[in-house]
Amino acid sequence: MTQNILTLALGDSYTIGESVLPEENFPSQTVTLLNKTAVGVHDRRQGFATAQIIAKTGWTTDELDAAIDAAAISNDI
Secondary structure, three states, X not given: OOXXXXXXXXXXXXXXXXXXXXXXXXXXXXHHHHHHHOOOOOOOOEEEOOOOOOOOOOOOHHHHHXXXXXXXXXXXX
């Protein structure tokens, strides 16, 4: 059984890649690289979960907080 490893990337519009394709943003590239190189991933017992972008450029802290609550992010991060 595969166990997904959760990661958290906090940042701004540069982090989420405001004007790039989803697979080219920092979180997605990081997950791809980790899945290719991390110990334990090669035997497929574990892997890094697909990047999920929640924030939008220009949001206030309150808007981000509400979106995180709505996305039901795991408390395991």
